[in-house]
Amino acid sequence: MAKRKQPEPKPAPPSTAKVGVYVCHCGGNIGDAVDVKQVCEQARRAPGVVVAREHMFMCSDPGQEMIIEDLKSGLVDQVVVASCSPSLHETTFRSVMVRAGANPYLYEHANLREQVSWVHHGPEATGKAARLVAAAAAKAGQLTPLEPLKVEVQPRALVIGGGTAGLKCALDLAARGQAVVLVEKSPFLGGQAGQLSRLAPGGETAAEVISELAGAVLAHPAVTVYTCSQVTGFEGYIGNFKLKVTRMPPEGPEDDERLAAVGRSGRGLGEYAPFAGVMPTAIPERPEEIDLQAGVIVLATGMRPYRPRRGEYGYQDFPEVVTLPEFNRLLAEASAAGDTLELQGRPIRSLALVHCVGSRQIPGIHEENEGGYLNEYCSRTCCAAALFAANLVREQYPKTRVFDFYRDIRTYGRGQEELYTRAAKKQAVFFRFEAGEEPEVLKNSDLKGPPLLVKVKDILTFGEELSVPADLVVLAVGQEPNNIADLVAKMKVPVGADRFLQEVHPKLRPVETAVAGIFLAGTCQAPLDVGETCAAAGAAAVKAAAILSRGYVELDPFVVEVDLSRCTGTGACVEACLADGALSLVEMEAAGQKVRRARVNPVLCMGCGACVAVCPENAINVQGWTLRQFEAMVEMIVSDEYIG
Amino acid sequence: MALVNPDFAEELQAYGVDTALECFNCGTCAAICPLLFEHFPRKMIRYVQVGAKQKILEQANDLWRCLHCGLCTRTCPRQAGPGELILGLRRYVVAQARRA
Numbered sequence: 001m002a003k004r005k006q007p008e009p010k011p012a013p014p015s016t017a018k019v020g021v022y023v024c025h026c027g028g029n030i031g032d033a034v035d036v037k038q039v040c041e042q043a044r045r046a047p048g049v050v051v052a053r054e055h056m057f058m059c060s061d062p063g064q065e066m067i068i069e070d071l072k073s074g075l076v077d078q079v080v081v082a083s084c085s086p087s088l089h090e091t092t093f094r095s096v097m098v099r100a101g102a103n104p105y106l107y108e109h110a111n112l113r114e115q116v117s118w119v120h121h122g123p124e125a126t127g128k129a130a131r132l133v134a135a136a137a138a139k140a141g142q143l144t145p146l147e148p149l150k151v152e153v154q155p156r157a158l159v160i161g162g163g164t165a166g167l168k169c170a171l172d173l174a175a176r177g178q179a180v181v182l183v184e185k186s187p188f189l190g191g192q193a194g195q196l197s198r199l200a201p202g203g204e205t206a207a208e209v210i211s212e213l214a215g216a217v218l219a220h221p222a223v224t225v226y227t228c229s230q231v232t233g234f235e236g237y238i239g240n241f242k243l244k245v246t247r248m249p250p251e252g253p254e255d256d257e258r259l260a261a262v263g264r265s266g267r268g269l270g271e272y273a274p275f276a277g278v279m280p281t282a283i284p285e286r287p288e289e290i291d292l293q294a295g296v297i298v299l300a301t302g303m304r305p306y307r308p309r310r311g312e313y314g315y316q317d318f319p320e321v322v323t324l325p326e327f328n329r330l331l332a333e334a335s336a337a338g339d340t341l342e343l344q345g346r347p348i349r350s351l352a353l354v355h356c357v358g359s360r361q362i363p364g365i366h367e368e369n370e371g372g373y374l375n376e377y378c379s380r381t382c383c384a385a386a387l388f389a390a391n392l393v394r395e396q397y398p399k400t401r402v403f404d405f406y407r408d409i410r411t412y413g414r415g416q417e418e419l420y421t422r423a424a425k426k427q428a429v430f431f432r433f434e435a436g437e438e439p440e441v442l443k444n445s446d447l448k449g450p451p452l453l454v455k456v457k458d459i460l461t462f463g464e465e466l467s468v469p470a471d472l473v474v475l476a477v478g479q480e481p482n483n484i485a486d487l488v489a490k491m492k493v494p495v496g497a498d499r500f501l502q503e504v505h506p507k508l509r510p511v512e513t514a515v516a517g518i519f520l521a522g523t524c525q526a527p528l529d530v531g532e533t534c535a536a537a538g539a540a541a542v543k544a545a546a547i548l549s550r551g552y553v554e555l556d557p558f559v560v561e562v563d564l565s566r567c568t569g570t571g572a573c574v575e576a577c578l579a580d581g582a583l584s585l586v587e588m589e590a591a592g593q594k595v596r597r598a599r600v601n602p603v604l605c606m607g608c609g610a611c612v613a614v615c616p617e618n619a620i621n622v623q624g625w626t627l628r629q630f631e632a633m634v635e636m637i638v639s640d641e642y643i644g
Numbered sequence: 645m646a647l648v649n650p651d652f653a654e655e656l657q658a659y660g661v662d663t664a665l666e667c668f669n670c671g672t673c674a675a676i677c678p679l680l681f682e683h684f685p686r687k688m689i690r691y692v693q694v695g696a697k698q699k700i701l702e703q704a705n706d707l708w709r710c711l712h713c714g715l716c717t718r719t720c721p722r723q724a725g726p727g728e729l730i731l732g733l734r735r736y737v738v739a740q741a742r743r744a
Contacts, residue, residue, distance in 0.1 A: 403648070420668075421722070424666045425666060429648070429693055429694065430668070461694055461696075462683065462687070465646070466646050467646070467647055468647075469647070
């Protein structure tokens with residue numbers, strides 16, 4: 001559990017403070033608008049300031065060395081750097097403190113760039129800069145050394161979802177020597193990929209990919225797999241998540257379909273069954289609850305293919321309209337040889353493919369889906385999957401013609417453009433439509449011809465209206481995130497406008513969520529293909545393993561602390577607290593009497609300060625941001641004593 | 645509403661037009677063609693792709709505007725040989741005229 005060194009109770013009085021102020025020109029970014037020399041001069045007059053220096057680039061090595069020297073020589077104890085925004089360089093200068101052997105929390109940052117030079121000019125700019133620096137120096141004089149919170153980590157990872165991402169992530173974690181619990185809702189491992197036949201663009205079979213992954217996971221002694229299981233209870237924080245997993249017999253048509261597929265295939269437990277996946281164990285007969293603790297959680301809850309509305313491109317109105325995943329199943333049942341593809345005894349001489357079904361929907365142009373949302377994103381994987389299917393058909397059944405209707409061809413990745421070129425070489429005919437002028441699927445009035453007619457206003461033919469008779473229309477459907485509203489509500493992980501789970505930063509922190517210790521892997525985050533999913537899962541495994549193998553995590557100590565000499569146990573703080581469990585009232589002895597006093601769980605505290613605002617006794621304060629420190633800052637901002 | 649005729653591209657193979665479906669309609673040929681004439685030569689190639697036989701016969705005169713400079717063939721990113729396709733279409737049109 002959480003351990004913390006108590007800081008010195010009494011802040012050093014301002015008179016004994018030795019504050020060093022370091023003002024940065026930021027090239028000309030600050031220096032062009034702010035008179036840095038004057039800021040330094042005024043800073044020297046502020047109480048507690050023993051030295052004020054300037055530098056062209058304080059973040060450069062010489063700038064940092066200057067600060068380190070002053071700290072090491074004992075000239076200064078507290079440091080103020082006045083430069084860019086703290087989000088850019090606060091950590092840089094805190095680590096300067098550490099390198100000088102000082103406490104990193106005896107540091108205060110003043111923002112003279114975003115808050116001054118970029119928005120003000122002339123004498124006012126210099127005046128504001130001087131006040132901000134004086135305020136920061138006043139706060140610095142009040143700072144006390146703090147220690148980061150240290151939280152022990154339960155040596156176990158929980159991976160939620162047994163598809164490609166979950167399997168790969170569990171395997172990579174186990175390979176790093178970490179214990180893993182893998183929880184999968186359905187009776188199967190393999191997820192959506194396990195229900196495909198061949199994978200674009202390379203053509204590997206789902207059977208080999210999923211057999212290898214699931215086989216290795218099931219054989220690994222460090223991985224415990226629970227199928228037919230869901231996470232039904234969640235509490236705790238990074239390093240100490242407490243979870244309840246409920247195992248119960250599956251229900252729902254999707255699982256029934258896959259169970260039937262296993263029956264037909266004649267495969268046993270632990271073996272890959274086409275269009276189902278790998279069923280590792282028998283289905284539980286009665287519900288069962290499992291309690292477990294985990295240090296980290298990886299969400300690999302995956303996606304589902306978009307299901308077209310009734311009537312969308314004739315889906316469900318005509319039996320000859322199918323989705324691409326449905327088509328792949330039909331294709332697997334068809335005879336592998338022959339000039340013309342035959343599906344369920346019906347020759348398919350003309351096959352139409354439609355791209356972007358359920359993707360790239362535009363408000364005001366496209367109809368909202370059930371639930372009132374639009375999928376405005378590109379699903380990325382369907383172009384390659386559609387072209388892969390087109391090539392497969394053209395190569396195996398040369399008398400089956402393929403007509404491809406696209407809005408844009410987005411063959412973005414390695415091996416994908418080749419699929420597009422190959423489709424043209426194999427004589428597929430392409431048509432292009434505008435958004436909002438999607439092709440129409442109609443009944444063919446020529447009763448001797450194929451049953452359907454696909455009508456399109458074709459951009460490639462100068463906007464002329466063309467129609468193509470079709471025996472089968474295949475809809476290249478996109479990806480939608482699985483509905484995990486219950487998990488989202490429990491874990492409070494952020495969800496994007498596209499309903500996929502959202503990372504902290506798309507480039508710099510692509511597999512972390514805003515909830516510390518919870519990571520993302522695979523298509524719960526965005527539409528991805530199997531290769532991309534494995535890459536993402538590997539990244540999540542590394543991030544998770546880094547926490548587990550270290551054994552503890554360090555958190556910033558900016559959390560509240562109760563001053564028991566002032567607390568009277570009003571409970572106002574507990575009521576105002578926004579983080580469940582961070583504050584509570586506990587019984588304790590004070591002067592021989594039993595009293596109730598506030599107690600903080602520092603690991604759960606977010607440092608928001610809601611409690612500080614409501615405490616009538618001023619008995620609670622955020623460390624590093626105490627009311628006394630704020631008062632010192634305000635005094636300097638309004639004072640005309642030192643700043644002219 | 646014109647019906648697409650996929651057999652037409654096959655019919656043209658006898659006249660040496662066999663790469664029309666490799667064109668992905670980028671329009672580079674039309675951009676570089678010194679004639680700067682409508683969408684020539686992409687227009688003709690597109691008509692081959694969708695089997696618009698009648699359109700080609702109606703606009704057959706345009707085929708004889710081509711200067712054989714070869715710029716389109718040299719710049720085609722798909723090596724679909726637009727210049728050669730125009731020559732093949734001329735052979736087809738002539739054969740149609742003779743038959744008529």
